Every structure is written in C-alpha cells, then in structure tokens.
Amino acid sequence: MKRNVLIIGAGGVAQVVAHKCAQNNDTLGDLHIASRTRAKCEAIIASVHEKSAMKVDGVFDAHAVDAMDSAAVAALIRQVGAEIVINVGTAFVNMTVLDACIETGAAYIDTAIHEDPEKICETPPWYGNYEWKKRDLCAQKGVTAILGAGFDPGVVNAFARFAIDEYMDEVTSIDIVDINAGSHGKYFATNFDPEINFREFTGTVYYWEDQQWKEKKMFESGRDWDLPVVGTQRAYQSGHDEVHSLAANYPQADVRFWMGFGEHYINVFTVLQSLGLLSEQPVKTAEGLEVVPLKVVKAVLPDPSSLAPDYTGKTCIGDLVKGRKDGKDVEVFVYNVADHAEAYAEVGSQGISYTAGVPPVAAALLIASGDWDAGTMKNVEELNPKPFFTILDRIGLPTRVEFNGTDTAWNA
Amino acid sequence: MKRNVLIIGAGGVAQVVAHKCAQNNDTLGDLHIASRTRAKCEAIIASVHEKSAMKVDGVFDAHAVDAMDSAAVAALIRQVGAEIVINVGTAFVNMTVLDACIETGAAYIDTAIHEDPEKICETPPWYGNYEWKKRDLCAQKGVTAILGAGFDPGVVNAFARFAIDEYMDEVTSIDIVDINAGSHGKYFATNFDPEINFREFTGTVYYWEDQQWKEKKMFESGRDWDLPVVGTQRAYQSGHDEVHSLAANYPQADVRFWMGFGEHYINVFTVLQSLGLLSEQPVKTAEGLEVVPLKVVKAVLPDPSSLAPDYTGKTCIGDLVKGRKDGKDVEVFVYNVADHAEAYAEVGSQGISYTAGVPPVAAALLIASGDWDAGTMKNVEELNPKPFFTILDRIGLPTRVEFNGTDTAWNA
Structure with missing residues (x-):
C-alpha cells in the first residue's frame, strides 16, 4: 500500500491532478506539489481549498524544485515521504524525475514521452531513446514506473x-x-x-x-x-x-x-x-x-x-x-x-487538461491499491485495463x- | 541650373535612384550617397560601376550620416556642394532632411510622407501634420521642395x-x-x-x-x-x-x-x-x-x-x-x-523599387533644367506633368x- 503523492509541475494538467488527488486523499495520503515557481503551486493548492476538494483533512504542501536536478527531486521525495510521484511537468524533466524515483524507490507516473530540448521531434523508437533504457534497472530495483498514463497516451x-x-x-x-x-x-x-x-x-x-x-x-x-x-x-x-x-x-x-x-x-x-x-x-x-x-x-x-x-x-x-x-x-x-x-x-x-490530468490520478490510486504496483516499468497497455476503467468511471472519465x-x- | 545630387538612404529604392542619377550624371553633376551605414552606400556605388552606369566620368562618393540629425545633413550638403537632395531614407527622416535643405538652400525631393515613429497611422491631414507647416518658410527662402515624387505618390x-x-x-x-x-x-x-x-x-x-x-x-x-x-x-x-x-x-x-x-x-x-x-x-x-x-x-x-x-x-x-x-x-x-x-x-x-526610384530622378532632372525649380514647396500635381512624362518616357517609365x-x- 503505497501512500503520499508528490506532484511535479504546476501547469493546467497539474491543477487537475491536484484536485483529483485531493478528492481521493483518504486513499492517497499526504499531498505535495512542486515546481520551479512555488507561488504557482500555492495558487493550485488555494484553488483546491476554494472548491473544498480535500475529501478528508490532510496535508497539501507547496515546494520549489528544479526538476532537471535529479538529486534535488530525490531529496524532496525523501523529505516529504512520497511513495508515488506524478510527473506532469514539461516533457524535458522525465528522465531526471524517473532517476529520482529509481534512487528513492518511489513509484513513478508520467503522461508524455521524454524530450531532449536540443533534439526535438526525434525519429522512432521514442520510448526506446530514453525511458525504456531504464526498464531493467526498474525491474532490478522493484520500482514501479508507469509511462504515458494521461489520456493519449494512457x-x-x-x-x-x-x-x-x-x-x-x-x-x-x-x-x-x-x-x-x-x-x-x-x-x-x-x-x-x-x-x-x-x-x-x-x-x-x-x-x-x-x-x-x-x-x-x-x-x-x-x-x-x-x-x-x-x-x-x-x-x-x-x-x-x-x-x-x-x-x-x-x-x-x-x-x-x-x-x-x-x-x-x-x-x-x-x-x-x-x-x-x-x-x-x-x-x-x-x-x-x-x-x-x-x-x-x-x-x-x-x-x-x-x-x-x-x-x-x-x-x-x-x-x-x-x-x-x-x-x-x-x-x-x-x-x-x-x-x-x-x-x-x-x-x-478546461477539458483538454481534464482528460490529461484525471488518468494519472487513477493510476496513482491503482498503485496505492496494489493493482498496478508492478514493481517494474510498464506502458499502460501492459496493465489490466478493467480496474483503471472502474476508477475512471467514478472520477470523471467514463x-x-x-x-x-x-x-x-x-x-x- | 542646380547641380550635384546628394542621395539620402541606401535601401532598394536608393539603389535605383543611384543608377538613374549615374545614367544622367552629365546633367546632374557630382553624385553622393549617404546613410547610417557607409558600407551600404559603397555597395550601391559598386553596383553602379559594375553596370558601367555613369554616363560621363564623374564623382560618386559614399558618406555616413545620421539623417535624424539635421545639422549633420546640412554640414554634408555644404561639404559636398549638393544643390539637389533626393531623400529616399526611411519615412522618419523627412523633416530633418527638409530642414537641412531649407538651412542650406538645396532643393529637396522625397517619395513618401513623413512619419513620426511614435505616432504611426495618423489621422488626416497627413502632409498638414508635418511637411506643409514648412511651406511658407520654403517660399520665403526660395527653397524648392517637391513632396512625394515617387510613383505613388508622385x-x-x-x-x-x-x-x-x-x-x-x-x-x-x-x-x-x-x-x-x-x-x-x-x-x-x-x-x-x-x-x-x-x-x-x-x-x-x-x-x-x-x-x-x-x-x-x-x-x-x-x-x-x-x-x-x-x-x-x-x-x-x-x-x-x-x-x-x-x-x-x-x-x-x-x-x-x-x-x-x-x-x-x-x-x-x-x-x-x-x-x-x-x-x-x-x-x-x-x-x-x-x-x-x-x-x-x-x-x-x-x-x-x-x-x-x-x-x-x-x-x-x-x-x-x-x-x-x-x-x-x-x-x-x-x-x-x-x-x-x-x-x-x-x-x-525589382520593379517595385524601380517604379519608386526612377521618378525622383526625373524630378531632379527637372529641377536641374529649371522646369520644376519652383522656389517653394510643391506636391507633384501642382507642377506641369508634361516635361515629367517626357523624361519618364526616356528613362524607363512610359x-x-x-x-x-x-x-x-x-x-x-
């Protein structure tokens, strides 16, 4: 039973993730959100409280972190005791955040493929250029990493x-x-x-x-x-x-x-x-x-x-x-x-952020419940879809x- | 019989003006071209010589000048002995170049209305906002100023x-x-x-x-x-x-x-x-x-x-x-x-620069011949069109x- 979620990023999708985590904090435990600009995280938390979205009383704290700095992310994961990291920052930070999860043992979820800012629009095999190179390491360390768990991909x-x-x-x-x-x-x-x-x-x-x-x-x-x-x-x-x-x-x-x-x-x-x-x-x-x-x-x-x-x-x-x-x-x-x-x-x-932000929270709930806590790296089609649909039905995307x-x- | 031409500006239209002045330098006398960047003027003069455009041997010199600085333009007019100034610089320099002509007695020709860079797209009466305010002064000093002598206006x-x-x-x-x-x-x-x-x-x-x-x-x-x-x-x-x-x-x-x-x-x-x-x-x-x-x-x-x-x-x-x-x-x-x-x-x-650059040279030739040396400020429709058409027929725009x-x- 993994608990305590760290959200990386403070854009439109992170806003949805934050609200959906709050609505399910009885299962997910403490919530944290971090981006380069702490004020953006605080604004998201304020909007959560404005809607009274926290299901039960609990922690929801804002942090500043440079997600390109893997050691800083690992330190934050340890500091807040997060066992699940939902990465909805820019596509440039996947690998540093994933490394921090492998380092700390936290489960990793993202919603888009990694991009090197210097090498945009790479040729296939995409995942094979970055994420999948860490698959063996995840398996070896028993780290759950669910790639592309937004709507599309996801x-x-x-x-x-x-x-x-x-x-x-x-x-x-x-x-x-x-x-x-x-x-x-x-x-x-x-x-x-x-x-x-x-x-x-x-x-x-x-x-x-x-x-x-x-x-x-x-x-x-x-x-x-x-x-x-x-x-x-x-x-x-x-x-x-x-x-x-x-x-x-x-x-x-x-x-x-x-x-x-x-x-x-x-x-x-x-x-x-x-x-x-x-x-x-x-x-x-x-x-x-x-x-x-x-x-x-x-x-x-x-x-x-x-x-x-x-x-x-x-x-x-x-x-x-x-x-x-x-x-x-x-x-x-x-x-x-x-x-x-x-x-x-x-x-x-808006709906585009909503469809992208709800599914990674469903994935986090499935990691918390153990259903998707695979102990290795997975793309979504490699996991049982039925518990995923069941949660999505309940939390807004039937x-x-x-x-x-x-x-x-x-x-x- | 005014002689010796100073061209202000070194863009596409100035290139045409330079070639056409060179082709008529037996009438126009010494030629000079000035802009902020002297190298641009030199490139234009080089293109004139490349086409062997000078009708007779003569002067064609390049100068650096800040055309927003009226005193500097006046000093250059005096230095080179120009009696005709063809202003094909940006629309922002009309008034400073015109002032330099009034100061020195040189004839002034331009091809577009003055613009204040801070007040673009002004309401009518346009010419009345700037140029025409100097009309009485031109008349009083006997200075010929021909406004808008390109193709359109002109x-x-x-x-x-x-x-x-x-x-x-x-x-x-x-x-x-x-x-x-x-x-x-x-x-x-x-x-x-x-x-x-x-x-x-x-x-x-x-x-x-x-x-x-x-x-x-x-x-x-x-x-x-x-x-x-x-x-x-x-x-x-x-x-x-x-x-x-x-x-x-x-x-x-x-x-x-x-x-x-x-x-x-x-x-x-x-x-x-x-x-x-x-x-x-x-x-x-x-x-x-x-x-x-x-x-x-x-x-x-x-x-x-x-x-x-x-x-x-x-x-x-x-x-x-x-x-x-x-x-x-x-x-x-x-x-x-x-x-x-x-x-x-x-x-x-190209043809757009050509149609804009040939007419002010025709105007310069008419000032040199005395036909258009009005001793005051004129828009083109206030001058006899027939000698203008006669020259334009000969120099490329019938x-x-x-x-x-x-x-x-x-x-x-």
Missing part, C-alpha cells in the same frame, strides 16, 4: 488492450482518434503550452503499418470520422507517443494516430510554420536582438489556462480497433466524451463502447 | 493632373490603382521594409468622398479592375499619401486609392495581424525578454532586396479619372506598366492613356 492504450482482449482473437489495426469539438471563443489558441503543442505537428508523422515504420507529412493524410456525440469531424494523421508503445506491444497491428483540426487551425498553423515563426532556432532582429520566434508566438497567444472559463463543447477521444474473431472481421470503438464546462466547474480547468451498432458502458 | 499625382487638364472641364473622381502582378516565388514577402509596408494596412483607411474624409477598415472594400497588360486584378481600398494632397488640390473630386492584393497575401496578413504579430508594442517572452513582434516577423521574412533576381511579371499603376467635358461624362485611365525582370537587368532591383476605347502614348 487511457487510449488501455482502450486498445481492452478491445483486443474482449472482442477479438487477433488485432489488425488500432486507430486512435482525438477530437476536441470544443470552442474557446478566441481567434486562435493552443490548449497546451504552444512550445510543446506545435512541436507535435512540425516534425515528420511516423506511424506503424505492415509491420514497419512509415512516414508522412503533417496534414498530408486526413479523413472524416463519424463519432458519438461530437458527430462528423475531420482528423489528420499525426505522430503521437502511444503509436510507439502499441506498435511494440502489438507489432502485427497497424497503429495510427489521428488528431482533429479545423480548417482555421490548419491555416494559422501553416502560415506560422511557412514563415518560420514556429522555429526553435534564434533569429536576429535588425537591431541585433537574438530571439526564438516560437517564444514570441507563445508570448502573443492566449495563455492556455486563460481559456478554461469560456470553453464550451466536448471532446471525444477513442480507439477504432479492428481484428478477427472466430474467423470473422470485427471492429469496436472504445471511447470517452468529456465536457469542457463541466471540467471547469469541477476543477477550474469509458463507452460502440460495437455491432450498439453503444454501451464498457462493463454493461 | 507619378500618379501627375497622371491625375494630366487627365483633368487634357480631358475634362471638371473632375468628379480620381481612383488610383496599384497592382503588382509580379511573382517573387517565395511563400510570402513584402516588397519594402515590412515595418513600413505593413503599417500601410494596419490602420484606418481614410479616403475623400462627398467633399469630406471618410473611413473604412482595411480589406473592407475590394473590387476587380480590368487593366491593360495585367488583366483582371482585385484591389482593396487603402490609405495612401496622395489621397491627401489630391483631395486638397481637387476638393470637388472623390479621391480613393486601391492596392492590389492576392488572397494569399491577405490571408497571411490577417493571421499575423489577428495574432498580434504585427504589433509595434513590445511583448515579454516567458523568459522575460522584451521583443517587438513586428521586428521578429521582419527578421523571418525574406529581405525585400533579395527578391529582385527571381522576380518576374509586371506592375500596372494608374489613375482612373472621371469628370465632365462639354456637359458629357468622360473617363480616362492614365497608367504605366513596368517589368520586374527588366528592372533587375538594368539596375539590379506613360500611356486609355480613352474612348483606344490605348496610346500620352503624347500620341
């Missing part, structure tokens, strides 16, 4: 596992579809930090087909999806973390990721990228000032956290999984629909299934 | 005067149309310094109709124009210098300016402006760096002077002037067509007229 990996286990003898394809049919009312905004958000679309689109890696350009391959609740939506093939781990675990299946984009988003993105304004490489102004264009674009765009109060509409994220059962073709769509305004009312965040023309709860 | 003002004098008893409207049907082959670029170029379209569009100033938003009013050589082209009402002086000189006429834009240009412009990336106001990056977004956009866009070698196609700039003659409605279109590639072959610049279904040279 819940969608569990959706794939569930569809394959329950509905087919063999899997032939997994298509993950992520649609945000919400509206923030601004001319243009990104739902996450623009520096991270745009990167997903500036590189090559890698996908797994015919048991090999293939490449496309962003926005080269688009198709309309007819989806529950949000209706027909256009999505484009993109690179995404879970394509890699699912391709490694189900190499016989084609694995593709599809992200929904409106024409307006694509137009703005295309203009900015074509002009070089999404570049990470500094340019020099006529006055001699060195500036990274992407950082200026970030500065003029709305702060993603400012979008929450006016965000309306819903998200739909799911897996269309195809295979064969008893010699016949089968297909199943496993999905969740979340509502922006409901998320804001509950935890003060799983539904479309199969043979009927739409039901996953456990109906 | 030649188009002469087109209007010519059309009115030759074709009608009374004028009812003057519509100036500026179409660049050329292609630079880049995703996006501005033909002038982006900082100056975008400003023309970020403010309110002022125009003169029904004997009063009216206002529109940029891109609010567009129409297709069927034009000689370049065919049907869409142009949008914009603010422009000559609208003011023509409205003051022909208050009974409606005066509008139309600038041609393709859909792609408008789209890129709209995205950049909507995001706040064309702002002159500094923003602060997450790292705390203060940056003016427009300066970053300028840094990522192609240098306008780099466009010249690959620029193809033509420009068409003209005036559609309507009025009444002998009790009947008449209309006439006076225009010029210029070719980008021909301009580059002759002077190493004037043509469409009237009653026929298309002829202006003096046919």
Whole structure:
C-alpha cells in the first residue's frame, strides 16, 4: 500500500491532478506539489481549498524544485515521504524525475514521452531513446514506473488492450482518434503550452503499418470520422507517443494516430510554420536582438489556462480497433466524451487538461491499491485495463463502447 | 541650373535612384550617397560601376550620416556642394532632411510622407501634420521642395493632373490603382521594409468622398479592375499619401486609392495581424525578454532586396479619372506598366523599387533644367506633368492613356 503523492509541475494538467488527488486523499495520503515557481503551486493548492476538494483533512504542501536536478527531486521525495510521484511537468524533466524515483524507490507516473530540448521531434523508437533504457534497472530495483498514463497516451492504450482482449482473437489495426469539438471563443489558441503543442505537428508523422515504420507529412493524410456525440469531424494523421508503445506491444497491428483540426487551425498553423515563426532556432532582429520566434508566438497567444472559463463543447477521444474473431472481421470503438464546462466547474480547468490530468490520478490510486504496483516499468497497455476503467468511471472519465451498432458502458 | 545630387538612404529604392542619377550624371553633376551605414552606400556605388552606369566620368562618393540629425545633413550638403537632395531614407527622416535643405538652400525631393515613429497611422491631414507647416518658410527662402515624387505618390499625382487638364472641364473622381502582378516565388514577402509596408494596412483607411474624409477598415472594400497588360486584378481600398494632397488640390473630386492584393497575401496578413504579430508594442517572452513582434516577423521574412533576381511579371499603376467635358461624362485611365525582370537587368532591383526610384530622378532632372525649380514647396500635381512624362518616357517609365476605347502614348 503505497501512500503520499508528490506532484511535479504546476501547469493546467497539474491543477487537475491536484484536485483529483485531493478528492481521493483518504486513499492517497499526504499531498505535495512542486515546481520551479512555488507561488504557482500555492495558487493550485488555494484553488483546491476554494472548491473544498480535500475529501478528508490532510496535508497539501507547496515546494520549489528544479526538476532537471535529479538529486534535488530525490531529496524532496525523501523529505516529504512520497511513495508515488506524478510527473506532469514539461516533457524535458522525465528522465531526471524517473532517476529520482529509481534512487528513492518511489513509484513513478508520467503522461508524455521524454524530450531532449536540443533534439526535438526525434525519429522512432521514442520510448526506446530514453525511458525504456531504464526498464531493467526498474525491474532490478522493484520500482514501479508507469509511462504515458494521461489520456493519449494512457487511457487510449488501455482502450486498445481492452478491445483486443474482449472482442477479438487477433488485432489488425488500432486507430486512435482525438477530437476536441470544443470552442474557446478566441481567434486562435493552443490548449497546451504552444512550445510543446506545435512541436507535435512540425516534425515528420511516423506511424506503424505492415509491420514497419512509415512516414508522412503533417496534414498530408486526413479523413472524416463519424463519432458519438461530437458527430462528423475531420482528423489528420499525426505522430503521437502511444503509436510507439502499441506498435511494440502489438507489432502485427497497424497503429495510427489521428488528431482533429479545423480548417482555421490548419491555416494559422501553416502560415506560422511557412514563415518560420514556429522555429526553435534564434533569429536576429535588425537591431541585433537574438530571439526564438516560437517564444514570441507563445508570448502573443492566449495563455492556455486563460481559456478554461469560456470553453464550451466536448471532446471525444477513442480507439477504432479492428481484428478477427472466430474467423470473422470485427471492429469496436472504445471511447470517452468529456465536457469542457463541466471540467471547469469541477476543477477550474478546461477539458483538454481534464482528460490529461484525471488518468494519472487513477493510476496513482491503482498503485496505492496494489493493482498496478508492478514493481517494474510498464506502458499502460501492459496493465489490466478493467480496474483503471472502474476508477475512471467514478472520477470523471467514463469509458463507452460502440460495437455491432450498439453503444454501451464498457462493463454493461 | 542646380547641380550635384546628394542621395539620402541606401535601401532598394536608393539603389535605383543611384543608377538613374549615374545614367544622367552629365546633367546632374557630382553624385553622393549617404546613410547610417557607409558600407551600404559603397555597395550601391559598386553596383553602379559594375553596370558601367555613369554616363560621363564623374564623382560618386559614399558618406555616413545620421539623417535624424539635421545639422549633420546640412554640414554634408555644404561639404559636398549638393544643390539637389533626393531623400529616399526611411519615412522618419523627412523633416530633418527638409530642414537641412531649407538651412542650406538645396532643393529637396522625397517619395513618401513623413512619419513620426511614435505616432504611426495618423489621422488626416497627413502632409498638414508635418511637411506643409514648412511651406511658407520654403517660399520665403526660395527653397524648392517637391513632396512625394515617387510613383505613388508622385507619378500618379501627375497622371491625375494630366487627365483633368487634357480631358475634362471638371473632375468628379480620381481612383488610383496599384497592382503588382509580379511573382517573387517565395511563400510570402513584402516588397519594402515590412515595418513600413505593413503599417500601410494596419490602420484606418481614410479616403475623400462627398467633399469630406471618410473611413473604412482595411480589406473592407475590394473590387476587380480590368487593366491593360495585367488583366483582371482585385484591389482593396487603402490609405495612401496622395489621397491627401489630391483631395486638397481637387476638393470637388472623390479621391480613393486601391492596392492590389492576392488572397494569399491577405490571408497571411490577417493571421499575423489577428495574432498580434504585427504589433509595434513590445511583448515579454516567458523568459522575460522584451521583443517587438513586428521586428521578429521582419527578421523571418525574406529581405525585400533579395527578391529582385527571381522576380518576374509586371506592375500596372494608374489613375482612373472621371469628370465632365462639354456637359458629357468622360473617363480616362492614365497608367504605366513596368517589368520586374527588366528592372533587375538594368539596375539590379525589382520593379517595385524601380517604379519608386526612377521618378525622383526625373524630378531632379527637372529641377536641374529649371522646369520644376519652383522656389517653394510643391506636391507633384501642382507642377506641369508634361516635361515629367517626357523624361519618364526616356528613362524607363512610359506613360500611356486609355480613352474612348483606344490605348496610346500620352503624347500620341
């Protein structure tokens, strides 16, 4: 029974994680949150108390830490007695935080693949470049590390596992579809930090087909999806973390990721990228000032956290999984629909942060209960999805299934 | 007979002015060019010699000067013995250079309205805010100052005067149309310094109709124009210098300016402006760096002077002037067509710089000959257009007229 959670990061997703941990602090024990700027952590804790989110009286403290400094993170883990670390800081700190967990024996959870700030948009095998190199060490030391336990990657990996286990003898394809049919009312905004958000679309689109890696350009391959609740939506093939781990675990299946984009988003993105304004490489102004264009674009765009109060509409994220059962073709769509305004009312965040922040808390609860306390490194599809769905149903992200023309709860 | 020319500025238009002065140095005498960076002036002189552009052996020297420092400009005028100053520096230096001319008695020529860098996109009466305040002083001292003697403003003002004098008893409207049907082959670029170029379209569009100033938003009013050589082209009402002086000189006429834009240009412009990336106001990056977004956009866009070698196609700039003659409605279109590639072959610049840089040299030749040595301040429509057209015909920008279904040279 692991207890006491340290949250790393103080952005929009950390806000959701904090609220959800508070709502379950009877199981999770003491809560701590740390980022470079302690004031941001304090603001999140204040919002937790404002909503009276703590289920039982307990500790929720703020700390300042440089998460790039593994020794400092390890010291903080020891200081606060954390047995579970939920890392929702920037993608640059995964390895230092993971090292601190291996050092201290704390369980590690993250929601996105590690990135080296100097080597963005790397070629596959992604997880194999960083995290998986520590797998043997985790096993050897009995350290639980759950990689990519947000929504996508995370819940969608569990959706794939569930569809394959329950509905087919063999899997032939997994298509993950992520649609945000919400509206923030601004001319243009990104739902996450623009520096991270745009990167997903500036590189090559890698996908797994015919048991090999293939490449496309962003926005080269688009198709309309007819989806529950949000209706027909256009999505484009993109690179995404879970394509890699699912391709490694189900190499016989084609694995593709599809992200929904409106024409307006694509137009703005295309203009900015074509002009070089999404570049990470500094340019020099006529006055001699060195500036990274992407950082200026970030500065003029709305702060993603400012979008929450006016965000309306819903998200739909799911897996269309195809295979064969008893010699016949089968297909199943496993999905969740979340509502922006409901998320804001509950935890003060928009739906995109909500879907990313709720699942790692479910994972923490499963580590606390022992169900997912694997004592080694796992991607989500390597763990039993059913207790995960059971908790997600209870804490705000119910799983539904479309199969043979009927739409039901996953456990109906 | 004034002689000896000092060119202020060393950008794309200055390059054209330098070549055209060199081609006429038998009349113009010694030539000098000055800007903040002497090396830029030297590069222009080198390009003049490379093309063997000097008509007769003579002086062409480079100088460094801060054109915002009127006393320094006056000292340079005296030092080099210039009797004619062609100011093609930034729009910010008009008043200091004009003051230096008034101080020294040199004739002054410019091609664009003065701008205060702190007060961009001012409301009408434009020329009345700065230049015209010096009109009495010019008259009193006998100083010739020709304002806005580029193509537009400049030649188009002469087109209007010519059309009115030759074709009608009374004028009812003057519509100036500026179409660049050329292609630079880049995703996006501005033909002038982006900082100056975008400003023309970020403010309110002022125009003169029904004997009063009216206002529109940029891109609010567009129409297709069927034009000689370049065919049907869409142009949008914009603010422009000559609208003011023509409205003051022909208050009974409606005066509008139309600038041609393709859909792609408008789209890129709209995205950049909507995001706040064309702002002159500094923003602060997450790292705390203060940056003016427009300066970053300028840094990522192609240098306008780099466009010249690959620029193809033509420009068409003209005036559609309507009025009444002998009790009947008449209309006439006076225009010029210029070719980008021909301009580059002759002077190493693209057509936009060529059309802007040739006319002030024609004006200098008319001051040298005495025809336009007015001894006071004049806008171009206040001067006899015929000797201007005669010189422009000879030095590269012939004037043509469409009237009653026929298309002829202006003096046919």
